[in-house]
Amino acid sequence: MTAPAIHVQQLGKQYRLGTAAPLTRTLGEAAHALLRRWVHAAPSRHAPAAREPFWALRDLDLSIAPGEVVGLIGRNGAGKSTLLKILARVVYPTTGRALIRGRVGSLLEVGTGFHPELTGRENIFLNGALLGLRRAEIRARFDEIVAFAELERFLDTPVKRYSSGMYVRLAFAVAAHLEPEILIVDEVLAVGDAAFQRKCLGRMGEVAGHGRTVLFVSHNMTAVRNLCARAVWLDAGRLVRDGEPAAVIQAYLGRHADADARPEMDLRDWPIRRGTGEARLLRARLLDAGGRVCGRFTRLGPLTLELEFESRTRDELNLSAAITTTDDGLKVLQLAHQDSPGFVPGVVFGRRKVRVEVDRLPLQCGTYHWNLCLHTAALDPLDVVQDVLRFTVEDDLARSPRPFRSTREHGLCSLPAVWRYVHAEEPAYAVQ
Amino acid sequence: MLVWRDITVRYKQTVMGAVWAVVQPVATMLIFTLVFGRLARLPSDGVPYPVFVYAGLLPWLLFSSAVTHASLSLINQAHLLTKVYFPRLFLPAAGVGVSLVDFTLSFGVYCGLLAWYDRLPGAGVLALPPLVALTAATALGVGLLLASLTVQYRDVKHVVPFLMQIWLFLSPVVYPVTLVPEHWRWLLNLNPLTGLIGAHRSALLGLPLDAGALTAAAAVAPAVLALGVWNFRRMERRFADVV
Known part of the structure; x- marks a missing residue:
């Protein structure tokens, strides 16, 4: 070798x-230390604690x-x-x-x-x-x-x-x-x-x-x-x-x-925000399938976002959230309440808690933030909070065994689909 | 390379460039001539006072600027110290090198001055290179000591100019040694600059040489240099942490 x-x-x-x-002392200090050594012939007991x-x-x-x-x-x-x-x-x-x-x-x-x-x-x-x-x-x-x-x-x-x-x-x-x-x-x-x-x-x-x-x-x-x-x-x-x-x-x-995941946050004093403040986000957390606070999710697995806010506006509310990448702030996907037809936020006076449940999170492995938004129905911002609730997504090897870690190099999102071979007797596309 | 850099940099963005290297000794000479030669009427061993004082200023300015440059070299270039590896001794040595270049320039001017007074030096000039080397070695020794101290104790930075001012008047630059009473002269000879300045004068002006003082200086120079290098080496390892 x-x-x-x-x-x-x-x-x-x-x-x-x-x-x-660390060692830049003034001459005075050095002289003092020297003097002390001569006088006491023993190390000083009250050495500055700051020098650890x-x-x-x-x-x-x-x-x-x-x-x-x-x-x-x-x-x-x-x-x-x-x-x-x-x-x-x-x-x-x-x-x-x-x-x-x-x-x-x-x-x-x-x-x-x-x-x-x-x-x-x-x-x-x-x-x-x-x-x-x-x-x-x-x-x-x-x-x-x-x-x-x-x-x-x-x-x-x-x-x-x-x-x-x-x-x-x-x-x-x-x-x-x-x-x-x-x-x-x-x-x-x-x-x-x-x-x-x-x-x-x-x-x-x-x-x-x-x-x-x-x-x-x-x-x-x-x-x-x-x-x-x-x-x-x-x-x-x-x-x-x-x-x-x-x-x-x-x-x-x-x-x-x-170490850096922040699945639960008090947003009342969060500095990065804009909006009129007529409605305000108070708290937000990320939960796993069992309802426990969690900062680490699996690709194509479930995720729940829970928001608590307070509103004093007479306007109808518009709720949305976006997921951004932590390194370059790219918006990867958006969740808007309009996409779930059964839910209408309406006019809210006082406090409310909302849960947004995602079945199969289509994000690639990596770390992400949330942007959380409260708008009026006319899309005037009431409270928009950025870069909160840091979380990570990892592969779940049991669910989808892959030979490589699926990161953003392979695309921003991944989507489960139905894959199958088309049988020979079943024409793949109609030939006229 | 560092010497070359320091010199190039010094006169970048100046109009007169290298002329400045000469202005300082000439101006000092004129002031000293006026104050000490004309007003105080200090004796000058029978030589015109300007010629006399310039011969002393040459080694003195070499010494003092070398010591000053060397002692500040480390903290002025802390960024190099903490980021690049190279023998640390180069930095103070480059400081002395710069002063040597300045010396050469002001020596050129001195030759003009000597020609003006019609006192061109004789064969004594041949003794100049070893004398300059001795002066530079002494300066490097002192500079190294001060440089490694400055890294740790910034106080030194403030002391150096002051020290140089006192040292100037403890050395026979503006006055001849003969001005000092005989029984005090040994004290003056403890200062290596006494012997060096005296020897420079006798080499350039053909004045009698005080061999005793020169021997003392020649003995002190290597000792100071060795002490400086030894101490520098000892402290060197900590420079990057402390500076």
Whole structure:
């Protein structure tokens, strides 16, 4: 077996909370501490309680072979960036060791090492030098870098006049063309348009194809799935799961969603709303088939929405609700009272509680929000509340065994239908 | 590369560009000549006062600007420190490098000044490169110490300009060493700048050399540098966390 490109043992990184910069003390404070030590010869008992240690990473073991492409996933504050910083040798671990074999190209943040006053051309050389490249080496790759960044026309403009998209393009182009043995990329691709993101991902794939190691942090699960052969999920500084991307991502999304589901909400103080307020939503909850509050539903399974509102208007009410995706707010479907002929909201004075029952929820797997709306019959908004009642939809493998997780990549909705072969003697369509 | 960057950046969006590098020493020289030479009538070892004071200002400005640049280099470039890996020693070293470039420019002006007074230096000029190296080494040593302190204690940032001002008057820049009574001179020699400035003057103006003071300075320079580097290395690991 070849020696790993990255080998991390019992890695821990401690920060101190409290003051923003943990060790930046003033001289006065330091002198005071010193004096106290001399006088008492014992550690002070009333050390500020604010300075409690915080472990950004704890007892992390990880080994990555040369040529592996690894995606790091986890919530904000899970320790992903800290790990990358240690591997990029920017910060030193508090405990444990990190062994890195090979030249590291790191892109921890967009355009660091760029100087705003210098031109694009000058910055390419400067950045290359900072990352350990000789002038001749940079010159050899200069044209390639410029072509990749698509900045030919702006090479002699100071980068302070660049747009943020141009900035990232240049930064990524430099880092990706240094031909490092190990490429470390933090979530920087969020900037830049879709075409450029694709190009970057392609370049990362290319780098990996040449037997180099790539380690990147992303919240873009599709990118992780497509690009990586392995995914590592960190949470609270510890490794939760390590393995095949699809499995790790599914586990991560499932857990993540559960933690964030909000199936029951008091809406009286909810800030994101519009309308005259003559009618107001008070409470809302999501219930499962048994009438219990629930934030996790199965695809094509039942769901019940329960609303409580108060009305003082003399107008007839119009009730509706829409389900939106949490990531881009796309409205996926709408439920309106007119679609259930038996129900008429009428004029309401006082409080009411409504249940909206869905038999077979046609949503693909993912997380969603509700928009809840009270309108007058003339469609003037009385109270419209957005982005509430976060919930998730998962496959029910017992009900519909599928070889893959059905996500929005396969369409926004899924619909059960009657599928059958048409027998030969029964003409499929009439031939005249 | 960093030196080149600092220099390019410094004169971007300026009209006069590199002329500014020369304006400062010349202006200082004129002011000192007026105040200390004309008004206070300080002696100048028999040399025209402007020539005398500029010869002292050359190493002094090299030293003080190098120390200032180096000590601020880390906190001014905290974004680099926390995001990119490269040998940290480069940053303060680049600060000293920038000062060396400035030195070269102001030395050019000095040559003009010497020609004007018809006092072109002799072979003594050959001693200049090692003297400049000694001055730069001392400055780097002090700069490194201050730089790693500044990362942790921002107080230092406020102390440095002040320190440099005091140090200027503790060094024989505006006055000759001979102004100081004989039995106090050893105290002045504790300051490595005394020996260095004296040696610069004797190299440029052919004045007698105080070998004792120069030896002291030559001994102090590597010691200060070693101390600076040692301390810097020791603190280096924490820079990115603290800065």
